[in-house]
Amino acid sequence: MSRRDLLAYCNDLGWRDPPEFNPHPERETPPKAEPAPSTSPEIGSLADLKSSIGDCQLCPLCEKRKNVVFGEGAETAPLMFVGEGPGAEEDRTGRPFVGQAGQLLDAMVFALGFERNQVYIANVVKCRPPGNRDPQEVEMSTCSPFLDRQIQLIKPHIIVALGRIAAHRLTGSTKPMRALRSHWMTYQGTPLLATYHPAYLLRSPKEKRTAWEDMKLVLAKLTE
């Protein structure tokens, strides 16, 4: 999708408030949140963390996955999106959110005034659950030190949890998304907002405007 297509797409959705739009919110944001306590102090960079994951065999997801999908984006991203786990296209390419849902996430990122490579995108689990089933508790808990360390290294100003699985995992709540979204919470000291997963938005397009209400909260916090 070209930049022009994205802009047209966002405009179609009403995903832009030109008076508030700030293409470089990171320049005006307050200092980052205090880093969370380290669980793996010896791993000091995302590159080292990625190497340490390597050809991970720690949970059963390794049996059917093609690639570990570590995550990608800016090492000092102000904004970090966390989804649930790789799908087929992500498994094939080793990159997060590159399928249809990823294109919608790209539009959301763009509407917030960022390029995809200025934010960070990761998942609760780094390997594809077979058939895109929900990740199981043991898979999420085995993978969570890696996500935690990513968050500690990136030190985002804001985490956006995409969908129920990520929201439940990161908040500890089991409330439905309609109750969780639009309320600021924290994950290890970092402000966290939950919103609908882009795949859900593709199935329920009328909720795209609701998701944009959430993104406006993110934009306001980034620039406050």
Ligand code: URA
């Ligand atoms: N859905 C997710 O939750 N993560 C991806 O990377 C792709 C689709």
